[in-house]
Amino acid sequence: MDPFPDDWVTAAVLVAHPDDPEWGCAAAVAKWTATGKVVRYFIASRGEAGIPSLSPVETARIRDSEQRRAAAIVGVDEVHFGDHPDGRIRATEGLRRDIGDWLDVMRPDVAVTEFGGAQWAPGQPNHRDHIEFFDAVRDAYDRMTHPPRWLFAVGPDGTHAEVVDGFLDVAAQAIGAHARYLRELEPDLPVADHARRVVDATIGHDDAGARIVTFRQHRPAPS
């Protein structure tokens, strides 16, 4: 794997749901913003289907505020919510246009989205929202007159790695900002323990033992 590029100033992280940035690349985002880079989030839904014991309206309100707090912890001040339906994200013309329009306004140097493959690993299927969202981002990118220099997806089959030693604690804090959502997933597990477990499950190691977040380059298409 190559090191993740460093010769850029602004990045956009585009995902389907609140908490998707934290389950993937929050440690890398914390490192980038600590070195003066600017990162903005586009989140297609407000995650209103994520807390079944509460109404969608109340869930959306909580998840919006938890996501903004999580973003602030890793140095992200701008969070745009697209208001597409949680659980029914589809690569529609409307979603492609929303993504393309937002990227045209933000003009990031690098775009980072989430894993769009069918399964994370054998027997671990990806969420259909993620797969469709990835397709919409790739299509939006391909239509842009002035696209970002790169399009990466966080996750398996990485071509690039960002070393995130020193940023695991802040990543865990960002995950812990989704406290109400985490309690819904695991009512008996303390939020801090749950957050640490997510860090350990989502941040890998390189051969030398450094902790890394991995990204697959999609554009320019690797030769």
Ligand SMILES: [Zn+2]
């Ligand atoms: Zn998600």
